[in-house]
Amino acid sequence: MVKHYKCSNCGADMEFDTASGMLKCSSCGRMDSIEQMAGQDELPGGAQVSYNMDEDDKKAAESAYEYDYENSSDDDEPSRHITFREGEAKEYNCKNCGAVLITDIQTTATKCNYCGAGIVISERLSGILAPECVIPFTISKEQAQEAFKKWCRKGLLTPNDFRVADRIKDITGLYVPFWLYDLNGKGEVEATCTKVRTYSSGDWIYKETKYYHVYRKVDLNYLRVPCDASKKMDDTMMDRLEPYNYNNLKDFQMPYLAGYIAEKYDYDDDDLLPRVKNRVHSYVDSYIRSTISGYSSVHYNRKDIRIIKKRSDYALFPVWMVCYDFRQAEHTFAMNGQTGKIVGKPPISAAKVAAWFFGISGGTFLLFRIITSILGGGFLWF
DSSP states (O other), X not given: OEEEEEOTTTOOBEEXXXXXXXXXXXXXXXEEOHHHHTTOSBOGGGOEEXXXXXXXXHHHHHHSEEXXXXXXXXXXXXXXXXXXXXXXXXXXXXXXXXXXXXXXTTEEEEEOTTTXXXXXXXXXXXXXXXXXXXXXXXXXXXXXXXXXXXXXXTOTTXXXXXXXXXXXXXXXXXXXXXXXXXXXXXXXXXXXXXXXXXXXXXXXXXXXEEEEEEEEEEEEEEEEEEEEOOSSSOHHHHHHTOXXXXXXXXXXXXXXXXXXXXXXXXXXXXHHHHHHHHHHHHHHHHHHHHHSOSOSEEEEEEEEEEEEEEEEXXXXXXXXXXXXXXXXXXXXXXXXXXXXXXXXXOOOOHHHHHHHHHHHHHHHHHHHHXXXXXXXXXXXXX
C-alpha cells in the first residue's frame, strides 16, 4: 500500500516540516498536524490521504514476512522474529504520475524519482513491523547543508579545496531503524587493595604496606540504550552520532516519514542484544572501578557482572547522509538530524601535516636551545 499525503487546498503533496513539526504543502503553504493526518482516509477540511494497493500488493503484504513463535523469549516483552525472503524487490506505482517505483524489502518510505512525491509504504510499517516511537527531523535540508559547509571550514589539516565545501553530490534525509533497550546491570566484586607509605627515620627508609579487603555490590538501570539495526549503516558512525535528545521522542505516526527515506530493521532486538550487553557491561565495570579509589593497587579476586534485558522498543532516528565528491572519490558523512552533530573521515592534507609537524618540532628545538643556553651561561648559536 502506497500513501501520499495530499493538501486539501491545492492537491499537492505534503511533507513533514522541521520548523513547525507539521505536514506542510510546499505549493500553497497549508499546514496540517501530524495527529490530524495520521491514520485517516478522509480528514477534516477535505484533505486526502491517497492509497494505492492492488491485489498483487495485498498478496505481497501477506507473504512478505512470517513469524517464528517457537523461538520466542520468556522475557516480559515478546521478542520479534521475522524471516524475510532474501533479495526480494517490490514494484509499486506512484499515485501522482504513475511512475514505477522499485524498492528493496527494507524500504518503508521513499520519494518518486520522477515527480518527487513523498511516498510511505504502510504495509511495512504495520503490525509487528510498526515502530513504537520516532525522533522527527528538526534540521532541514538547507540547514544541514549550511552546517556541513561550516564544519568543513573548521578542518585545519584538510585540503583547502575540501574546506570550500562546494562539491556536495547528494544529501539525503534518512530515518535509521534503532532498538532502544532498557537493561539492568548487577555487579558484585571482591578485591584486595593496598596503600603504600614510604617514610624515613634516622638513616633508615621504611616502606609500609597496608592491605584491605574491598567489597562492592551495585544494581544499576540503563534506559533507552540505542543500537542501530540496519545492515547498510556503519555501526561506528551511528554510535558516534549519539547522543539523541529523548525529550523529543514521539509516538510513531506515518506522516513523520513524508518527504524522507526510511527503512525497517534488518536485525531484531535479540540479534543485537549481545552487542548492547557488552556495551552496558563496560558501563557497569567502569562504575565499579570509580568507587574503588585512593589505593596504591587494586587486585580483583572475583568479579561478577550480569546484564538483564527489561524491554526493547523499535524506534526511527533522523540522519542526514552527505555524499561529498572530492578529487574523483566519494566521501560519506553522517549528521544527526536532531542535534546537527557530524561524523566522518575528511581527507587530510599531507603538506599541512608536514608543516604542522616541522613547526612543532622546530619550535621545540628552539626552546631547547634557549633553555640550555641560559642554564649553561653561554651564547645562543645556530
